[in-house]
Amino acid sequence: MLPDHEVDIRVRYYETDAQGFVHHANYFQYFELARVEQLLALGYDYAHLERDGVFLVVNKITCKYLRPSRFGDTLRLQVRTIRSRGARIDHAYRVLRGEELIAEGESTIACIDREGRVQRLPEFLVSPSEKV
Secondary structure, eight states: OOOOEEEEEEOOGGGBOTTSBBOTTHHHHHHHHHHHHHHHHTTOOHHHHHHTTOEEEEEEEEEEEOSOOBTTOEEEEEEEEEEEETTEEEEEEEEEETTEEEEEEEEEEEEEOTTSOBOOOOGGGSOGGGOO
16 A cells, blocks of 8 residues: 655746636646555556556545745645555545645546556555455
């Protein structure tokens, strides 16, 4: 199972909207960045998984926006794996500026093969309590 992970980013100008705030759609990209970095911290490169025929795709994703962030802000992205079993992984996310919670979200990731068929998660991604 994937351990909790954090990554810091600096908000780039092009991620902001006309009002100077981070555009809401960018938070989903931040969540993806956190997941990819979580895999890398565990020693797995997403590109290698795809080369091996393992594709992790978003099935469902939500975000609750609590405070705006702006160009130049340093944000801490936190990802926690809530559950991983069968063919799915459930994550929870928190985006912080310092200790201030900016946004939080959840996602369900599905594991599919090259043809788009659902397949079981690789063993290293399965929660220990779910292993048989």
